[in-house]
């Protein structure tokens with residue numbers, strides 16, 4: 001009995017002194033709740049910053065506007081006291097580098113996002129324009145109606161419903177995560193929650209153009225990149241709506257393939273059945289590359305695929321079963337893959353046809369593909385074939401590549417990966433763990449610099465990234481703020 005009393009007294013005495021030295025640590029869930037509370041009073045301001053950013057056209061090749069985006073970003077970062085540098089790329093938008101040092105932080109988190117977007121065809125947008133952000137009460141597919149952005153005054157702060165969506169190019173991919181992270185930083189400061197990490201930013205302006213200068217720029221500035229993990233904000237969350245972390249990227253290689261027929265266009269009645277039709281040749285050649293079930297038939301295509309670990313297999317088994325719902329949403333009768341799940345198949349390379357043109361139609365070389373085309377009886381060239389070449393061969397194909405980059409995968413059972421998942425699950429509940437994301441994203445650059453790369457996307461799965469009517473569900477922006485706030489406050493491992 002005496003012992004118990006003694007202990008209670010000691011605790012009482014120690015309590016106030018310990019608190020004076022160090023504020024009580026908050027759990028990620030508590031941080032998320034504080035960020036939410038801040039956000040509820042500041043939705044108008046957060047959305048205004050996003051709208052202004054989305055209103056600047058951002059095709060990587062639009063050298064005037066892409067620099068305006070960069071300038072805006074610099075102002076957004078500097079307004080938060082972040083040391084900011086533009087790493088110039090001739091003729092393109094710079095890589096924006098930012099640094100915010102937290103005294104006594106042991107770890108440095110580098111946040112990667114891109115501020116360029118896919119080129120946008122204004123005519124294809126429904127009831128709006130790509131760079132005039134519009135607000136709807138839901139997705140267009142779900143019957144969402146256009147509404148004005150709510151007025152925002154100090155007396156009556158604007159309120160946005162979770163299901164409302166902002167329509168604009170890059171709303172989902174990839175400006176909103178930048179705004180979410182900065183708003184999370186504002187929230188932590190307003191709530192006097194100290195940062196637990198040093199924070200660095202790598203914000204790229206030509207990801208959608210294949211990141212042709214990122215590797216060189218990062219290699220030249222590798223002294224800036226000291227850190228412990230690179231978090232990628234690109235991509236969507238799980239179709240179920242659950243938050244998601246991904247540990248890899250699929251990589252990409254672009255190949256242009258042209259087959260040849262008669263030199264000039266011919267009348268089908270006068271020449272049909274005699275003159276070879278390259279559209280049929282191309283159709284047969286492409287069909288020879290993949291079976292009915294989606295399996296690539298090019299010899300050696302799967303040879304260097306790294307097998308999934310037991311942890312990765314388990315993560316895939318635990319992922320929500322979204323396939324049937326997705327198939328219905330996308331309206332096709334049968335999926336490829338012999339009954340295997342999308343989330344399993346996404347860990348293998350895929351061969352896809354991005355576009356076909358006939359008649360008035362349009363890196364590193366993928367050797368296995370060239371060999372396959374040769375095996376189908378084609379004479380393969382890398383230039384426009386000469387008259388002699390065309391006459392000497394029954395089938396001629398031109399194959400050129402437009403660069404690309406390898407896939408990446410970070411092990412899921414490292415301390416940093418486990419900590420990140422723990423922070424997310426505390427901050428936002430059940431979180432989907434995805435060994436490989438479907439996005440290409442040139443993360444091999446950072447992997448080669450020795451950084452583990454983990455994706456923490458926030459956008460809705462149906463954000464229509466890369467196409468018309470791109471959008472962001474506001475509930476995803478709000479949850480993204482909470483997740484990023486929890487990471488900034490709690491990512492120590």
Ligand SMILES: [Zn+2]
Pocket residue numbers: 114173174207234235
């Ligand atoms: Zn992207």
